[in-house]
Amino acid sequence: MEKHMALNDWFSQLFADPKQSGGNIPLGANTGARQNLGVNGLLTETPGVALVSSPYPVVPSILNSGLLSPSLGDNDRGGPSDGTSQLSSNMGAKGAFGETRGLYPQPSFPSSIYNMDGWDPASATNLNMARTWLAEVQKRNHTMKYVDKPSGSNTIENNQWQLAATAAKNASNLSPADVRNFFIRQDGVGPQAPGWSGGSKPYKSFGPFLNTGGGDVPRGKNTYIDFYKGVK
Amino acid sequence: VKSCLLILAGIFLIASQADAGQPDCSQFKAFKGTVDHYYKVVRTDFRPAMNGMSNFPLAASCFLVRDLKQVSQKRLRTEQTDSVKSIWALRGLRYLTNCKDFRGRLIHEELLDPKGDRGEYLLRDGADKVPFFRTWMSHDTSVVAPAEVQQQIISEWQDWYASEAATFSFQQCASVNDWYF
Numbered sequence: 001m002e003k004h005m006a007l008n009d010w011f012s013q014l015f016a017d018p019k020q021s022g023g024n025i026p027l028g029a030n031t032g033a034r035q036n037l038g039v040n041g042l043l044t045e046t047p048g049v050a051l052v053s054s055p056y057p058v059v060p061s062i063l064n065s066g067l068l069s070p071s072l073g074d075n076d077r078g079g080p081s082d083g084t085s086q087l088s089s090n091m092g093a094k095g096a097f098g099e100t101r102g103l104y105p106q107p108s109f110p111s112s113i114y115n116m117d118g119w120d121p122a123s124a125t126n127l128n129m130a131r132t133w134l135a136e137v138q139k140r141n142h143t144m145k146y147v148d149k150p151s152g153s154n155t156i157e158n159n160q161w162q163l164a165a166t167a168a169k170n171a172s173n174l175s176p177a178d179v180r181n182f183f184i185r186q187d188g189v190g191p192q193a194p195g196w197s198g199g200s201k202p203y204k205s206f207g208p209f210l211n212t213g214g215g216d217v218p219r220g221k222n223t224y225i226d227f228y229k230g231v232k
Numbered sequence: 233v234k235s236c237l238l239i240l241a242g243i244f245l246i247a248s249q250a251d252a253g254q255p256d257c258s259q260f261k262a263f264k265g266t267v268d269h270y271y272k273v274v275r276t277d278f279r280p281a282m283n284g285m286s287n288f289p290l291a292a293s294c295f296l297v298r299d300l301k302q303v304s305q306k307r308l309r310t311e312q313t314d315s316v317k318s319i320w321a322l323r324g325l326r327y328l329t330n331c332k333d334f335r336g337r338l339i340h341e342e343l344l345d346p347k348g349d350r351g352e353y354l355l356r357d358g359a360d361k362v363p364f365f366r367t368w369m370s371h372d373t374s375v376v377a378p379a380e381v382q383q384q385i386i387s388e389w390q391d392w393y394a395s396e397a398a399t400f401s402f403q404q405c406a407s408v409n410d411w412y413f
Contacts, residue, residue, distance in 0.1 A: 099370055143369045143413045146352070180409065184370045191310045194372040196412040198279045216309065216371035225370075231408045 091146065092135030092168035093161070098145035099134055099184065101160045102213025103127060103223060113210055114156050123209065130206035130225045131167030133175045134182065137227070138168075141180040178230045179203060186211060187222035202226035253390035254298050260291035267295040270324060275314050282327050282404075289328045289402035296321040296328075297393045300386045303365075303376045306350060310372045318382075319374060322364055325389065326411035330403040333410075334392075335361040336377065336384035343378040350375040367413040 104113050105127050111118030138144060149165075150157040183194040187208065193199075207224035211217055257264070266288075270281035285292035299321040305312070313319050326333055338344055338359040344351040353366040353375050362381045367374040376382070405411040 141369070141409050143367070143409060145349075145368060145370070182370055183372065191372060194369070195275060195278075195310060195313070196367075196369070196372065196408050198408075199277070216368075216373050232406060 090168070091142075092138045092171050093165040094146040094148060095138040095144045096131040096134045096167050097149075097161050097164035098147035099182075100127070100131055100164065100225075101147060101157065102211055103225075104210040104212065106208065106210065106221070113212060114159075116159070126206055127209055128163060128167050129174070131164055132170050133179070133204075133206070133227055134225070135164075135168035135171035136173070136175045137180060137182055139171070140177070175227065176203070176229055179227050181228040181231045183226045183228070184211075184217050185224055185226065186218040186220045187224055189218045189220060190216075193226075197228055197231060200228060200231060203229035253387060253394070255294050255390065255393045257291070257294040257298055260288075260294050263288050263291040264295060267292055267299075267324075271317055271320060274320050275311075278320075282324060285324060286328060286402070286404055290397055290400075293325055293328055293393060293397055293402075296324045297389050300389055302379055302382050302386070306376055308365075308374045308376065313367075313372075313374055319365055319376075323411055327405045328402055329400065329405070331405035331407070331410035332392075333363065334385045334388035335363055336381035336388075338362050338378065339380050340378070343380070354381075369413060 105119040105123035107113070107118045108120040109118055116124075134144070149161050181194075181196065183197070183202070185192050205224045205226045208222040209224075210221050211219050211223035213219065217223065266281070266284050270278065270285060273281050299317045301318050303316055303318050305316070308316060308319070335357070338355070341359060344354055344359075344362075346352065346355050353368065354362050354377050356366075357363075362377050364382055364385045365374045365376045377385075
């Protein structure tokens with residue numbers, strides 16, 4: 001209960017008063033938050049947190065696997081030797097990064113939003129799975145936002161890029177072939193469904209995540225990525 | 233100042249030509265209500281309305297082409313798009329014509345920054361193939377091309393209607409990705 005209360009307080013601070021929190025500072029800004037990242041970049045598993053059933057490895061495994069090595073990036077060498085696949089993986093990474101660079105997993109304890117040690121493993125895995133789906137959708141529908149690999153030394157952005165690149169590398173056929181569209185929403189705030197869906201319901205939703213980006217999708221802690229199937 | 237005046241004069245000239253090219257839809261008056269209804273339900277129920285227009289595509293496309301006007305906004309949020317007839321007229325035309333689309337050439341490159349969000353979206357196929365608008369799928373927001381591009385595309389649709397529509401083989405566009413975004 002105390003932990004729950006502490007998290008609620010932290011959420012309130014994070015999204016209600018930017019001056020009291022590092023969480024609402026736009027990505028790319030010199031936040032100083034990089035100092036809050038784990039020293040060795042590894043997560044510790046949180047006892048008692050149930051992990052979702054998923055073919056995607058849990059976050060600590062991802063970070064320990066070497067998949068987030070600096071070699072992943074604009075010249076992704078990790079995919080099949082086929083040049084087209086490499087290009088596709090790279091575009092998938094740019095798409096996944098462009099669409100989710102302002103999204104973060106739910107925390108398992110109050111800490112900076114950028115502190116990977118504080119991410120709830122199940123939520124982090126869920127977000128990475130969503131990124132993989134985004135990379136798969138990118139192969140079927142190019143209508144998404146692409147952002148290149150960050151060229152600077154901003155640890156936060158670089159970390160988000162690495163997660164997107166890893167997710168794109170894992171793209172195969174995890175999502176149904178007729179899932180070609182997705183929408184990002186803040187639950188209960190702003191548009192809840194896209195016009196292009198024509199009233200159809202999402203096939204699968206990933207979330208809730210924290211959205212620090214703002215803009216078209218309002219900031220908040222209940223951000224969902226909705227995937228739609230067979231929209232015509 | 234001089235170059236700005238020249239650009240404005242050019243836009244005015246093109247706009248005048250575009251107005252002159254508007255089709256005469258008086259023979260289709262009986263169908264106007266269906267097209268008007270389509271604009272009213274774009275947020276809630278546009279698919280039946282689009283299918284309704286598909287029953288008389290020549291008449292519907294006449295009104296849709298006539299409703300193509302220059303859009304002054306550069307960026308449109310979801311709810312703003314609903315009231316901009318030109319965006320939905322284009323979507324309707326693409327839908328009725330089996331995904332037909334026209335592009336324009338960006339004459340003055342300084343009007344779009346390729347590194348900005350708007351430029352990145354609109355210049356994806358090059359400066360000589362700029363769409364009237366493009367919609368960011370995950371946010372359902374749209375960015376709109378500069379006026380000079382819009383006018384070229386409006387003129388293309390008017391020319392198409394004048395010279396091809398009467399014999400055109402109308403067919404519904406099968407994929408939302410080819411008519412909505």
